[in-house]
Amino acid sequence: MRLIILDPNNPEQDFPLVNKALREPDGLLAVGGCLSQHRLLNAYRHGIFPWYNPGEPILWWSPDPRLVLFPDKLIISRSLRKTLHKNIFSVTFDQAFNEVIAACADRRKDATGTWITAEIYAAYNQLHQAGFAHSVETWLGDELVGGLYGVALGQVFFGESMFHIRTDASKVAFVTLVNQLKLWGYQLIDCQVQTKHLESFGAQEIDRNYFIKLLDQYCEAPVKPFAWQTQ
Numbered sequence: 001m002r003l004i005i006l007d008p009n010n011p012e013q014d015f016p017l018v019n020k021a022l023r024e025p026d027g028l029l030a031v032g033g034c035l036s037q038h039r040l041l042n043a044y045r046h047g048i049f050p051w052y053n054p055g056e057p058i059l060w061w062s063p064d065p066r067l068v069l070f071p072d073k074l075i076i077s078r079s080l081r082k083t084l085h086k087n088i089f090s091v092t093f094d095q096a097f098n099e100v101i102a103a104c105a106d107r108r109k110d111a112t113g114t115w116i117t118a119e120i121y122a123a124y125n126q127l128h129q130a131g132f133a134h135s136v137e138t139w140l141g142d143e144l145v146g147g148l149y150g151v152a153l154g155q156v157f158f159g160e161s162m163f164h165i166r167t168d169a170s171k172v173a174f175v176t177l178v179n180q181l182k183l184w185g186y187q188l189i190d191c192q193v194q195t196k197h198l199e200s201f202g203a204q205e206i207d208r209n210y211f212i213k214l215l216d217q218y219c220e221a222p223v224k225p226f227a228w229q230t231q
Contacts, residue, residue, distance in 0.1 A: 006033030006060070018047055018062040018208060027063030027193075034058070035123035037130060044151050044158050045219050047212050049192060054117050064208035067191040067198060071182040075202035076175055083168045084175065089146075090139045091176040094228060097128045097135040100147040104161035116161065124160070127151060134228055136177045138169040146170040148177065152228070155218040157181055158190040174201065184227040187218045 004016045011034055021029040029048060033039055035058065043049060043060060052059040076084070101124060105116035127133035132153070138146035146169025148162035157177075164170035178189065178201075191198045194205055206214075 003028065004030040006030050006058075008032060008034045011036040011039040012042075015043065015046055015048055015060065018064075018212065021062045021064070027061040028059060029062050030060040031057050033060070035119060037123075037126055037132075040123060040127060040151070041132060041153070044153055045215065047208065047215055049158070049160075050120070052117075062208065063193055065194075065205035066208050066211040067194050067203050067205050068211065068214075069178070069189040069191055069198065069201060069203040071178050071186055071189060073202040073204075074175065074178045075200065077200065080168060080171055080175065084172060088140065089166075089169060089172050091173060092137045092139065093177075093180070094128075094134055096137045096144055096147070097133070097149065098125060099144055100135040100137060100149050100163070101125070101161075103144070103147065103163045103165075104149065106163075124149065124151075131228075136173040138164070138166075138173045140166055140169070147173050152186075152223075153219045155185055155187045155221045155223055156190065156215060157186055157188070159192070183224070185221075185223045187221070188214055 003022070007013050013033070016030060018029060021027050035050065040050070047066070048060050048062045050058050051061050101116060101121055105121060124133045128135070133149060133151050135149040136147050137144055145166040146164035148159065148170060150157055150159040162170040162174065181189065191203045
């Protein structure tokens with residue numbers, strides 16, 4: 001199947017239907033385009049995300065199956081519960097977005113997979129300024145020791161990346177986020193692709209067609225007023 005090449009000068013260009021994505025590599029849908037706010041939000045709304053290495057063109061993915069977490073199915077291990085009860089860390093929202101994404105990028109330099117490029121950094125910073133991208137920060141005193149960031153649309157949170165430099169710091173950020181999302185009325189957390197780490201929290205793989213139906217149902221749905229701003 002031939003990949004669609006997106007026009008970098010036309011951010012309003014439609015993506016191909018996700019069922020046109022390749023099976024190998026799984027979910028590769030389109031190449032090129034740009035990382036404008038309109039393009040990125042349109043991608044997430046339709047179950048697509050950018051994922052590419054430095055020096056490559058932008059690659060757009062929609063894998064099948066899709067890993068998701070329904071907030072009410074969160075699993076917290078016994079050891080993590082002990083950590084949470086000790087109140088070792090404090091957790092904030094949207095207080096250090098730039099620092100979190102920079103730390104996620106630094107973590108990925110030596111990891112297998114996509115590193116967060118300067119282009120990605122700038123694009124998601126713009127999404128953050130526009131109120132769509134958010135961060136969760138874990139602190140040990142005044143030191144940022146873990147966190148994560150992602151994109152929120154309606155009642156769906158699309159997780160992007162997390163980091164930690166202290167044991168359990170990113171896990172505490174994730175659990176705190178999921179519990180807060182439940183209070184705000186969120187129905188779905190997109191975890192993108194299968195990992196044992198996220199499955200240990202209760203994430204599960206679902207059919208891509210079902211995932212798209214859930215996006216159609218929840219991406220336009222309202223959350224509680226002043227979500228994120230109140231944290």
